[in-house]
Amino acid sequence: MTKLQITVDIVLFTILERQLHVLLIRRLAEPFRGSYALPGGFVLENESVDEAAHRELQEETRVEKVFLEQLYTYGEPNRDPRGRVITVAYYALVANSHILRSSTDAADAAWFSLDKLPPVAFDHQSIIEYAQQRLRNKLDYSNVGFELLPEKFTLTELQLVHEAILGANLDKRNFRRKILQQGIVEPSKEWQKTGRKPAQLYRFVD
Amino acid sequence: MTKLQITVDIVLFTILERQLHVLLIRRLAEPFRGSYALPGGFVLENESVDEAAHRELQEETRVEKVFLEQLYTYGEPNRDPRGRVITVAYYALVANSHILRSSTDAADAAWFSLDKLPPVAFDHQSIIEYAQQRLRNKLDYSNVGFELLPEKFTLTELQLVHEAILGANLDKRNFRRKILQQGIVEPSKEWQKTGRKPAQLYRFVD
DNA sequence: TGACAAAGTGTCAAATGAACACTATATTAG
DNA sequence: CTAATATAGTGTTCATTTGACACTTTGTCA
Incomplete structure (x- = not known):
């Protein structure tokens, strides 16, 4: 019996060259080594899921006040080949003036336009699509645009x-x-x- | 170190006497023994979170085609006094003509009008409130009313x-x-x- | 057969949403 | 220096949608 684990994954959006972009990180380990994936990580023992999302996000961005909202929880049993990993997806918005941390400046992370996404690991493709849809809907009835x-x-x-x-x-x-x-x-x-x-x-x- | 567990909780709505009602179950065990809680239970090893929600729902209702949608994931570390339990909340809609299973007809489950809720266990109060808000919003841009x-x-x-x-x-x-x-x-x-x-x-x- | 309860029906005014083109002004190139 | 250019900024009209509002019809039951 493999251990159940919970992760958070973050769809971080920004605007570059008048286009909506997403931050992806190149995976250095198996599975999906070499392909891109959403930034994220495990929820620790004594933090809430929201706190884990904030923590992971701040490992990528320098700014404190980033818009961050829970998106959906993905719980298919075989979505991660390593075992039972349920992920709580979030989406976040940063202005492109906000500089990413140096770790992110490195070659392992990059912004991708939504119509030029590379192959992405796990079920992250559908997470990204759903995040984009949610953002579109949200624009109708809220002021979420300012966050970018x-x-x-x-x-x-x-x-x-x-x-x-x-x-x-x-x-x-x-x-x-x-x-x-x-x-x-x-x-x-x-x-x-x-x-x-x-x-x-x-x-x-x- | 306590084991991490994932549950699903279901806010099951119906209309009774022209009022929106929620199904609650009286807890027979500690914690919160004797008070009411949302129906739900653990996600099993080889089922998806969605499947767990469907399974729990069908332990309460006889009908197959029930509207069921994921609501939000609640992951505060101390939301359950027994240990680290993260719950994925769903909400569901049934027509009141749909009869509940006999187990539910028993004294341990009952429908409550939303403005006459008894004290409820865990953070289920806020889950119910959020489900109601989501349902209201959804009514504006979808045909969700027919499900009831x-x-x-x-x-x-x-x-x-x-x-x-x-x-x-x-x-x-x-x-x-x-x-x-x-x-x-x-x-x-x-x-x-x-x-x-x-x-x-x-x-x-x- | 008369009282009652619920079904069913139309109009007008206000607010909202969509289409549409020109002028103003600072910069830059010749 | 002045002409070309790129972007900022600005109103009107028409169609559609929304919200307020009251009476007639019809079957049932007393």
Whole structure:
């Protein structure tokens, strides 16, 4: 009888080059050695599952305040060839300005665009797909888009985030009207001076 | 070091007397002996977590085709005084016409209205609350209401289900218009003859 | 046969959502 | 220096959806 183990796996999203990307780590050990997998690890004896997810996430990112939400628990008996491993999947969002830890800068971790994923280990492919679907749904009824941006951002940047998540183009005027009349952003006094015409920087409120 | 164990717990909903009810089981053993808890049990060695949930559910109900969906995984280290027990919570919906197994008819299991819950064991109170919230949300964007009704039902019965879940009264004409123009029900040729004026029976399609 | 209980039905106003194109302004290249 | 360019920013109209609102029909039961 093999020992039952619980892991957490994290689908960490960011926006790069206007596209939604996921962090994957190259596996150094069997099984699936050499292929990519979601970052994650075992839940320790005296920590909650949520704490384990936070801990694993902070081994990858430097920032404290990362959006992290439980996604789904995958419990097929043969999903891991090593034995009975049930995993609680989470998804997380970081602004691309947030720098990853040096361990992550190494060759063993990399960001992948969602339409150019390499083969991934275990059932991680379907975990990633489900995380993407959840994120899309969540965008409709919440302000989750801000989690992928720095503190100050232009409305165009916010629109690009929404477009990257939804995989569709949005009308600029309709988008700005909707966001502004929701009252969830306020203009800062700063302007972004890169590019051609300067754009006003906004900040998330509430 | 205590052994890690995984359980499933099921929030089984039905409608009784126009109110949403939950099935609870009186605990015969310590801890929380004598108080009520959600039906559930351990995930066995060679079954998936989903299979465990189905199995536990069918120990309570006679029907095969019960709506069952994973809810959330609760993994606080001290949520069970006996040791490290992580539970994957599910919620399920049955029509009240579906009869429970005889084991459930016994005094150890009973339906409770959600606003008259007895004290419940472990963290089951918050699991129940979260299940109710999820069900409410789901009603907005899906046809989950039919799962609480028999195959044929009147539009008034469907409206009562929605009202029970939402905890609010709905306008009869607006409700009927919305349901009918969604095209998710079709009239059968039967009429319900109980009560005063007969009502047309509908059936869920698709 | 009259009272009752539940079924069934339509309109209008307000809010929301979708389509659509031009002007303003700083930068950069010639 | 000035013309070309790239991006910021801005309103209106129409269609659809949503929400409020009350009376008639019909079978049952007293």
